Structures are given as C-alpha cells and as structure tokens.
Amino acid sequence: LKSNPSSNEEKEAQTQLTKSDELQRLHSQALSAYQQEDYEAAISLLDEILVVCVWDAELRELRAECYIKEGEPSKAISDLKAAAKLKNDNTEAFYKISRIYYQLGDHELSLSEVRECLKLDQDHKQCFSLYKQVKKLNKQIESAEEFIREGRYEDAISKYDSVMKTEPEVTVYSTRAKERICHCLSKNQQATEAIKLCTEVLQLEPTNVNALKDRAEAYLLEDMYEE
Numbered sequence: 001l002k003s004n005p006s007s008n009e010e011k012e013a014q015t016q017l018t019k020s021d022e023l024q025r026l027h028s029q030a031l032s033a034y035q036q037e038d039y040e041a042a043i044s045l046l047d048e049i050l051v052v053c054v055w056d057a058e059l060r061e062l063r064a065e066c067y068i069k070e071g072e073p074s075k076a077i078s079d080l081k082a083a084a085k086l087k088n089d090n091t092e093a094f095y096k097i098s099r100i101y102y103q104l105g106d107h108e109l110s111l112s113e114v115r116e117c118l119k120l121d122q123d124h125k126q127c128f129s130l131y132k133q134v135k136k137l138n139k140q141i142e143s144a145e146e147f148i149r150e151g152r153y154e155d156a157i158s159k160y161d162s163v164m165k166t167e168p169e170v171t172v173y174s175t176r177a178k179e180r181i182c183h184c185l186s187k188n189q190q191a192t193e194a195i196k197l198c199t200e201v202l203q204l205e206p207t208n209v210n211a212l213k214d215r216a217e218a219y220l221l222e223d224m225y226e227e
Contacts, residue, residue, distance in 0.1 A: 023049055030062070039066040057086035061093065073100040084116075091117045095127050102130070105172035107138045137166050137173070144180065153184035160184075175204050179211050186214040186221075194218035 001013050030045035046063040053059060060083045064076035077100055084093035094117035101110035111134045117127035144159035160177040167173040179201045185194035198215035201208055219227040 019052070023052060027059075034062065034066060037069070039069045042066045043070070055086055057083040057090070060086070064096070068096075068100070073103060076100060089120050091120050091124050091127060094120070095124070095130065098127070098130055098134070102134060103170060103172075105170070105176065107134055107141065107173075110134045111138050133167075137163060140166060148180070148184065151187075153188040156184045157181050171204075175201060179208060179214075182211055183214045186217045189221060191218040191221035195222070 001009055026045050026049050030042050030049065033039070033042035033045060043063060043066045046059055046066070050056065050059055050063065060079040064079040064083070067073065067076035067079070077097055080093045080097045080100075084090045084097070087093070094113050098110045098113035098117065101107075101113060111131070114127050114131045114134060117124055118131060121127070140159055140163045144156045144163065147153070147156035147159060160181050163177045164174045178197055182194050182198040182201060185191075185197060195215055195218045198211045198218065201211040202215070205211070219225070
C-alpha cells in the first residue's frame with residue numbers, strides 16, 4: 001500500500017490480511033487438535049491450510065505425523081516426500097519414509113530412501129541402524145528368490161527361515177516368507193508340509209492367490225482332487 005496507494009490495492013491487501021488471520025486461526029486449532037490427540041480434526045484443518053500454503057514443509061510434516069498416528073502411514077508418504085524436497089538436508093523425513101516403507105513390507109523402496117538419508121549425513125545413527133537392517137533383509141530375500149529361480153528349493157527354504165529370524169516383529173515379512181516356503185515345499189513334492197504351511201498363510205490372508213495356487217498343487221500331489 002505504501003508503494004502503490006489505491007482503493008484496489010487497499011481492497012486486495014485487506015483480503016489478504018483477512019485470509020492470513022484466518023489461516024493463523026486454523027493453524028492454532030490444528031496444533032491444539034494435535035496436542036489433544038484428535039488427529040482426524042487436525043488433518044481436516046491442515047487440509048484447509050495447505051490448499052493455500054502449499055510449500056510449507058512443517059505443516060506437511062505435521063499432517064504426515066497425524067496420518068501415522070491415525071494408522072494410515074501410506075498417506076503420510078507424499079507429505080514427507082514433499083517435506084524432504086522443501087527443506088534442505090531433511091534427514092528426518094527420509095528416515096520416516098524409509099521406516100514406513102519397511103513397515104509396509106516394501107524393503108526395496110525402504111533401502112532406497114534410507115540411502116538418501118545417509119547421503120545427507122553418513123553419521124546419522126537412526127538411518128545407519130535402519131540401513132543395516134534393511135540391507136541384510138533385502139539381501140536374504142534376493143538370495144532366496146535366486147535359489148527359487150534355480151530350483152534350489154531347500155536352500156530357498158533355509159534362506160526364508162533366516163528372513164523370519166532377521167525380522168520377527170514386522171509380520172508382513174514372516175507371512176511372505178511362509179508363503180514362499182509353502183511354494184518351495186509344493187515344488188519340492190513335500191505335499192503334507194506345503195498344505196500345512198499354506199493353510200497357515202491363508203488363515204492370515206484368506207485371499208492370498210499364491211498360497212491358494214501352491215496349496216492346490218500340493219493337494220494334487222496327494223490326489224485330494226475335491227480340495
């Protein structure tokens with residue numbers, strides 16, 4: 001207004017000021033909702049603010065945190081990826097993205113993201129610890145799949161047993177390991193063991209197509225055609 005006093009400029013300035021006050025009010029409400037652990041309300045308020053403040057890394061990190069608390073980690077990824085680009089050396093965002101991918105069972109993307117963190121800070125303790133874990137798990141899974149491609153089913157079973165020992169906490173890995181062991185047992189003509197393990201997988205994931213196919217193959221070996 002000082003540089004260009006006019007009624008139009010004044011009107012525009014007043015509009016912007018009103019919008020700014022409104023956004024500050026919404027921001028206070030969002031922080032309050034977050035502190036009171038009402039994450040759904042906080043997300044709704046942050047949605048409104050981020051329509052205007054698209055490039056605010058802190059707000060995106062806060063919304064990502066709310067998604068994580070609400071048990072929707074996959075929704076947090078896009079906000080964290082934006083925050084990683086918007087803020088220099090944002091190791092924390094890369095660490096969180098890597099952890100989310102790891103928890104979701106995507107070890108390859110987890111490894112890729114944690115490497116980005118270590119590029120920024122090779123001494124980052126959390127990232128280095130996660131990197132060691134994911135790299136070990138990734139190598140074991142790759143090795144097991146290579147054995148399967150070569151028809152070395154006993155070796156693959158042994159390697160997937162190691163996967164379950166490496167990561168006993170995140171169930172997606174143990175379930176996937178059991179699914180692949182079931183496949184190996186079926187291919188190796190060990191029908192009884194295959195049926196038992198496939199059934200275990202299908203109790204956890206009733207629509208697991210691979211386990212259904214491998215159990216069907218095992219039933220055929222046992223002449224259990226109805227099953």
